[in-house]
Amino acid sequence: MAIQQKLSLMIPGPTPVPEKVLEALSRHPIGHRSKEFQDLIESTTKNLQWLHQTQNDVLTITGSGTAAMEAGIISTLNKGDKVICGENGKFGERWVKVAKEFGLEVIKIDSEWGTPLNPEEFKKVLEEDKEKEIKAVILTHSETSTGVINDLETISSYIRKHSRALSIVDCVTSLGACNVPVDEWELDIVASGSQKGYMIPPGLSFVAVSKKAWDAAKQSNLPKFYLNLNSYRKSLENNSNPYTPAVNLVFALEESLKMMREEGLETIFLRHNRHKLAISNAVKALNLKLYADEKYLSPSITAVDTEEIDAEELRKKIKNKYDILLAGGQDHLKSKIFRVGHLGYINDRDIITVISAISSTLLEMGKITSQQAGEALIIASKYLNAN
Template sequence: MIPGPTPVPEKVLHALCKHPIGHRSKEFQTLIESTTKNLKWLHQTQNDVLTITGSGTAAMEAGIINTLSKGDKVICGENGKFGERWVKVAQEFGLEVIKIESEWGTPLNPEEFKKVLEEDKHKEIKAVILTHSETSTGVINDLETISSYIREHNTALSIVDCVTSLGACNVPTDEWQLDIVASGSQKGYMIPPGLSFIAMSEKAWEAAEKSNLPKFYLNLKAYRKSLLSNSNPYTPAVNLVFALDEALKMMRDEGLENIFRRHNKHKLAISNAIKTLNLKLFADEKYLSPSITAINTGEIDAEEFRKIIKNKFDILLAGGQDHLKGKIFRIGHLGYINDRDIMTIISAISKVLLDLGKISAQEAGAALVMASKYLDSK
């Protein structure tokens, strides 16, 4: 139960086992036609959604290098490990970065974005780069409000890391007029790592005509051109596309609202059960990600706690990153996760705390009752 790779449904595993077919064949073109249609549905967009063989970082880098030019001024939101990464990527390509920061575990303040954008009278800021669901801390940022301020600026593009939010909560790309939305296959898509996806608005394509940053494999114009014939400019991960097709069909069968409701229910079940166990949430309850919950273990070494959970119950939890290592552990509840999984991890955590003498049997039972309350909600 980590935030990725996430569990893979049996149907999707079977799809992976198919014999590869030629990626220039009519059969593969039919497959791409199907996945493209369903990717647009998932992104809630009428615009292009491109598939790249690479991780979510590849999609984010592609969004940056295809729409910006050396020396461009950009805002980067940084309140966790992945916000930090986009600052590094932007700086690597010679962009002038204005950082808007928030302490790890707290959300980015939309009003700070508004202030910087409003002060940009000469429209020098060309993009705002941020993470929607910050996987390293379990915080979700207010993308809807921040994107509204970007739209008011009228020049800057929004380049958004939706790697652990897409397929877990509402990301209405067209309604919020998001320009570039990046995601990865091993998260809400319920398939193994290896594919990334990037939704591009018309405004983003207009910016691509002026971009002078170097690109070859990640040149999105080539992907857009090949998509016109339901193809790919380079050899794709064919079997991952088989898996993607099956996973997207499963998601359509469940329906967007049901997917979002399930993730929210699991978030509430875990966060409220954790409080019953006398542990603290790392992030404020108002800003919890629907995909991952970070837990502050206090005097308990989080790495040692994770080891016990793994050895006793064969459940893998994620650890803290950088300065948070040993201080927090993270429970992934993203993608192919059901109510039984939630009850199992709460039971495992309760048993370990009970064995360590940190809680009573009554508190362990109360945590399961609390989780059940939210799992049984409509």
């Protein structure tokens, strides 16, 4: 039995929280209309713009990533608008549901779970829309349910050519893990959540909004109140928030963004890439298969197909013995895959440890040889030691 209370979170959110950030969380709250809090909002907003590589407004909402996506959709679109939704996993499915719930007409572009969306299909539908009836393209960059990264750079270039449609993008598990240059790719709405690459607990979400999206927001007639981005924009002019924000999470955000700036964007992206390569190559040495197309592996999560092994049983053993929490498969993938989160505050030791835990559990179950267990570690070390 593992000593409890030493939980290692290797799921794609909530992610581990650094000590400095925990300390910030435990401070006594301050008034959210005070000068001190306004200064904090000014500083976190600047750092959020840095993280998003944008001059656009970046708004902070009290709510999870879904709130940020919903806010982007309902603040910029109109009843009955035609939108394209990309769907190749659980989160893509969610945005189709949200769009339909608000009465939007959805053109679905999908691909099998585990495979990326095909940018050429977006190009075709957008080029055929001569009347410019398509008002937005809604898609997920890193599809957490399958560990696939979609080619947002290419898809966004087709959206730009269309010129009328907005891009509304779920970057919940890509922002802070790989390059999402919002201005360069001219992304209109970019949504993310605090419990992911930001390294803070759940409760805040962020929406970057372009000028084009603000122009669309002027006409938008979908029902909204708490998630009306116009209210957040107006308040941000005074470095404030329309409602009582999660003050302590903003303290935490200030600390985590400082840590990110110290590490530097490029170094953060390289770290996530090394971890992705170490895990994905190590699991192959353990008779396991990658669930996602190897050319499109998410920087933040690796989905592993366990074939004849019950993934839930494996996950449970690893949790009980090592106190490492891995994520399970969702929907039809339950018991078929497990997912290793390597997003946010994760270091090389976490990666070596999780690979060792998976290897020794498989060894104990009689599924691999000790030679394979050793090879997995050698392979992982090779990628961890690469620059």
